[in-house]
Amino acid sequence: MKKLNKNGRNVPVVCSDVAGIALAYKRRRRVLTYKLLTYIAVSAGALAMLMMLGNLWMNLLAGALLGGAGVLALVYAVEWFTFVTAGSGRHVYMFGNGLAFSEEKDMQFCEELAAEGYALVAVNGFGYYKFKRTQPEAWSFSVDYSDVAPAGDGFADYIAIFQSGGWEYICSCDTIHWFRAPVGTTPIYTDNTSLAQKYEKLRRHSVWSAVTGLAVAVVSFVLLWIFFSSASLPVAILLGVLLGAGIGIALVMGWGIVLNHRRVLRLKKRATI
Amino acid sequence: MPKQDYYQQGQLTDVAYLVLVALTTPRHGYRIMSKIDEMTGGDVRIGPASLYTTLKKLTDAGFIRLIAEEDTKKVYCITDEGWATLQIEIDKRERFAAYGKLVMDTYLEERV
Numbered sequence: 001m002k003k004l005n006k007n008g009r010n011v012p013v014v015c016s017d018v019a020g021i022a023l024a025y026k027r028r029r030r031v032l033t034y035k036l037l038t039y040i041a042v043s044a045g046a047l048a049m050l051m052m053l054g055n056l057w058m059n060l061l062a063g064a065l066l067g068g069a070g071v072l073a074l075v076y077a078v079e080w081f082t083f084v085t086a087g088s089g090r091h092v093y094m095f096g097n098g099l100a101f102s103e104e105k106d107m108q109f110c111e112e113l114a115a116e117g118y119a120l121v122a123v124n125g126f127g128y129y130k131f132k133r134t135q136p137e138a139w140s141f142s143v144d145y146s147d148v149a150p151a152g153d154g155f156a157d158y159i160a161i162f163q164s165g166g167w168e169y170i171c172s173c174d175t176i177h178w179f180r181a182p183v184g185t186t187p188i189y190t191d192n193t194s195l196a197q198k199y200e201k202l203r204r205h206s207v208w209s210a211v212t213g214l215a216v217a218v219v220s221f222v223l224l225w226i227f228f229s230s231a232s233l234p235v236a237i238l239l240g241v242l243l244g245a246g247i248g249i250a251l252v253m254g255w256g257i258v259l260n261h262r263r264v265l266r267l268k269k270r271a272t273i
Numbered sequence: 274m275p276k277q278d279y280y281q282q283g284q285l286t287d288v289a290y291l292v293l294v295a296l297t298t299p300r301h302g303y304r305i306m307s308k309i310d311e312m313t314g315g316d317v318r319i320g321p322a323s324l325y326t327t328l329k330k331l332t333d334a335g336f337i338r339l340i341a342e343e344d345t346k347k348v349y350c351i352t353d354e355g356w357a358t359l360q361i362e363i364d365k366r367e368r369f370a371a372y373g374k375l376v377m378d379t380y381l382e383e384r385v
Contacts, residue, residue, distance in 0.1 A: 015322035144322050156345030165321030188322035191288050197326050
């Protein structure tokens with residue numbers, strides 16, 4: 001059975017046997033450990049900078065750094081902890097790498113975890129994937145960006161169509177939905193014309209995130225501008241953290257938009273009439 | 274950016290063409306899939322997300338319309354405009370096949 005990847009090319013189905021996946025799982029744990037250590041080191045560095053420097057601008061920079069790296073360190077610490085204790089625990093969490101960048105990697109990891117005996121049960125707005133301990137099973141996973149939310153009109157019909165195609169609904173995050181099907185099921189998208197539309201919807205999602213990030217950055221910048229001379233150190237650090245986070249989100253999402261836009265153009269070029 | 278929309282130009286993709294043919298009788302999602310499977314002898318399989326997107330576009334273009342809801346499933350049927358487009362598409366596909374057949378016949382004759 002053929003499967004279209006995000007560029008519209010055929011790729012072999014990733015997870016065809018349950019054995020031999022354990023290696024990927026161990027690799028993931030090692031990568032996680034490195035990530036965690038890196039962000040802890042950066043946060044510690046930023047904290048040290050804050051302790052030593054009196055200059056307000058440098059404090060701002062250090063605050064932004066601490067904010068960004070600290071949040072990431074926290075996120076990966078939660079993930080690392082659940083992974084290390086996975087043997088006894090019932091749930092495992094994974095922080096997705098952002099659908100605009102790593103949809104395939106995320107889906108592949110869901111397949112690997114399913115083969116390890118962890119079934120995907122939920123995804124939340126911050127990009128955390130939640131898995132529950134079950135039997136090891138071979139599944140294919142797919143994500144779709146639609147215009148219906150679970151509470152919305154027409155959602156039951158949307159799910160029914162997927163079910164007819166052999167895809168079992170798992171969970172949603174707003175209008176993004178996750179499905180699974182036995183390995184070898186016809187993929188959810190079978191032509192480039194409609195696949196291009198899928199990524200047009202993802203591009204819209206990224207635009208909203210980028211706008212939000214930009215708004216946070218602008219508001220914190222304006223507040224800093226007004227209160228620059230009178231702000232106390234903690235307030236300056238907080239605003240610095242917000243500014244750094246806002247600019248970071250806007251930049252990352254901007255890059256996501258560019259990637260998606262190029263993918264849409266590529267798919268449209270390859271679309272058959 | 275100019276929108277490259279085949280439907281608005283009155284042109285149908287292969288998938289949209291097959292869906293439109295399947296909807297000459299009122300059907301819901303599952304029935305459309307199984308009809309296409311039956312028509313093409315399993316040559317063409319349409320993924321659910323592709324079908325959903327195609328149904329939406331065909332509805333927007335006015336070629337099909339929602340006529341009923343069975344339980345939660347939406348039943349669609351072809352419209353007059355859809356029949357007209359289908360006629361154009363069939364003619365076009367027949368012409369294209371005829372061009373190809375002509376040169377193919379010549380090639381096969383020459384080879385004998």
